[in-house]
Amino acid sequence: MTTTTPAATPVVGPVRLTWLHLRFQFLETVRIPMAVLGNMLFPALAMFFFVVPQREVAENPAWATMAVAGLSFFAVCSASLFTYGLGVAEDRQLPFDPFVRSLPAGPGPRMVARIVNGAVFALFGLVPLVLVAWLFTSASVTGSQLLAGTGMILLGSVPFVLLGMAVGYSLTAKAALPVVQVILFPLAFAGGLFLPPMMFPPWLDAISQATPTRAGRDLLVQALTGEPAYGLAWPVLLGWTVLFAALAVGAYRRDEGRRFR
Amino acid sequence: MSAEPTAETLSRPPTTSGEAVAVHGVTRRFGDVVALDDVSLDVGPGEIVGLLGPNGAGKSTLLSLVSGQRRPDTGTVRLFGGDPRDARSRTRLGVTPQETGLPPTLRVGEVADFVGGHFPDPVPTPELLEQFGLTDLARKQTGALSGGQKRRLAIALSLVGRPRVVLLDEPTTGLDVSARQALWDAIRQYHAGGGTVLLTSHYLEEVQALARRVVVIDRGAVRADDSLDAVLRRVALRRVVLTAPADLSTWAGVVRSRPVDGAPPERQELFTPDADVLVRDLVVSDVEFRDLEIRGASLEEAFAEMVAPESTPESTPESSPSIEGAVR
Structure with a gap:
């Protein structure tokens, strides 16, 4: 696990460091059970109250699956933005943060561990949602579609994780909360996560196709149902990912902690 | 003082780059506030140096530059000849977290495992906790520790990676006499084993108990850099x-x-x-x-x-x- 450096200093390898940070962050997250529970219950409850009662949606396999896709993607976007936007901003205010930065590890292992930890809990959050959909609606997927959907939802969450980090490293926790909300809800609506985009007027549909939420949602629907996404979905998703990555890295570099005395 | 400087210097020859910590002409501003103004400071291997100054003098800013948390606006900071902002340079560095900064939901043993895991050859957690009398608290969440216990853990964490330099920021502020003595003993023991210590304090007593050399900092500038006795004569x-x-x-x-x-x-x-x-x-x-x-x-x-x-x-x-x- 050690590499040779010009100074011949043994260091702990990046994989082991990432695993270390992941274990540590996972423990920290589970120790606050309310946060985990809230994250798991919200999407399932939304499914139960907004989709299950509408029988024409719930009993149509394609529509029900699409609704599950929209809510799942919303749950993952929301978890990403809140975990990273708010979580990072809160962490930065803790005096433990500068200490961790003084340990012999670059920002890489910590950031990767954050992303993986977020993904793990986002997937946990989807379990009850998928259960509700499976029990109470006609939504159906094959095993391989489910696998493709899971992979796609993780890929689709990357730009939101990065955007959350950019917010978290730029703002205080108090400012991050409203900013995250202001970003999340319009994006979720415009991206067709609440109402299917077929119901949008053409002008809104055009705007919608430029959003990362719509691109992610359509690609997820494609993975789950086979209905093809619009042609620009991948470029749009990638473009936003690159932009948000640049913002996140810039914000991390600018952030040198808040206290100096 | 249990340490003998001559014996240490013999047992641990200086590195090729000489100084353990080398700060040259460093200025650091925060907006309009000049936290450090053209500060230079060299600490040789095996030295134990006290940074003395009132609150807000710039001591902690200086430590944060040495530990790579911040970059100086001008000037250079070197740790064993390397840039402290490079993680590799920090494998031989130990830092104390602030007492209030421990993650409250994690257990004592978990925090020690986590910090130790960053170093190539850490002190095994049971041994570390034993040394600091924390064995019975290993399964306690850090949020439930007393102030003295948190301090003990903080100092233990700075030593878990078998560092060659430790930075101790106000190591025993607010502790009672016996707790303070125990921590001072631990710091002296580390120093006696050849370790380099740079500690800050705004208590003369603490610097007096530990340091051989004292650097007085006030308003971002070095006001004195001399032996303990010489500084004592000036400030006592x-x-x-x-x-x-x-x-x-x-x-x-x-x-x-x-x-x-x-x-x-x-x-x-x-x-x-x-x-x-x-x-x-x-x-x-x-x-x-x-x-x-x-x-x-x-x-x-x-x-x-x-x-x-x-x-x-x-x-x-x-x-x-x-x-x-x-x-x-």
Whole structure:
């Protein structure tokens, strides 16, 4: 696990460091059970109250699956933005943060561990949602579609994780909360996560196709149902990912902690 | 002091790059505030150096530059010849987290595992906890520890990676005497094993108990860098308060004086290196005085003496600027 450096200093390898940070962050997250529970219950409850009662949606396999896709993607976007936007901003205010930065590890292992930890809990959050959909609606997927959907939802969450980090490293926790909300809800609506985009007027549909939420949602629907996404979905998703990555890295570099005395 | 500097230097030859910590011409601003103004400081391997200064003097900023958390605006900072912002340079560095900064939901053993996991050859957690008397607390969440226990853990964490330099920021502030002694012993033991220590404190007592060399920092600049004894002679002033009709501010041995707040003008506060001599002189010279009080001057009071008068307008922590100005 050690590499040779010009100074011949043994260091702990990046994989082991990432695993270390992941274990540590996972423990920290589970120790606050309310946060985990809230994250798991919200999407399932939304499914139960907004989709299950509408029988024409719930009993149509394609529509029900699409609704599950929209809510799942919303749950993952929301978890990403809140975990990273708010979580990072809160962490930065803790005096433990500068200490961790003084340990012999670059920002890489910590950031990767954050992303993986977020993904793990986002997937946990989807379990009850998928259960509700499976029990109470006609939504159906094959095993391989489910696998493709899971992979796609993780890929689709990357730009939101990065955007959350950019917010978290730029703002205080108090400012991050409203900013995250202001970003999340319009994006979720415009991206067709609440109402299917077929119901949008053409002008809104055009705007919608430029959003990362719509691109992610359509690609997820494609993975789950086979209905093809619009042609620009991948470029749009990638473009936003690159932009948000640049913002996140810039914000991390600018952030040198808040206290100096 | 249990450590013998000569023995240490022999047992641990200096690295090729010489200094363990080398700070050269460093300036760091935060907006309009100049936290450090052209500071230079070299710490050799095996040294134990106290950074002494009032709160807000720039001590912690200096430590944060040495630990790679911040970049200087100008100047260079080196840790064993490497840039401390490079993670590799920090494998031989130990830092204490602030007492309030431990993740409250994690257990003592988990935090030690986590921090130790960053180093190639950490002290095994059970051994570390044993050494600091924390074994019984290993499964306790850090949020439930007492202040003294948190301090002990903080210092244990700075040593878990078998560092060659440790930075201790106010290591025992707010602890009772026995807890403080135990931690001082641990720091001395580390130093006796060849470790380099750079510690900050705004308590003279703590620096006195540990350091051989003292660097006085105030308002972002190094005011003195000398042996402990030499600095003590400069800052270990006695404060003599008495009521006398004559103005004693120019009396021999009085380095500084000021009227006492809220008292009649005859009530005077005098600072002197040797209160015995001063009082004897006053008695012998038949100076009329009464209500004599003598105690050691606080570090802040002593610093008011060391700070160069041509620097910024007065703002001594314990007195109002107007009175300070008037006396000077």
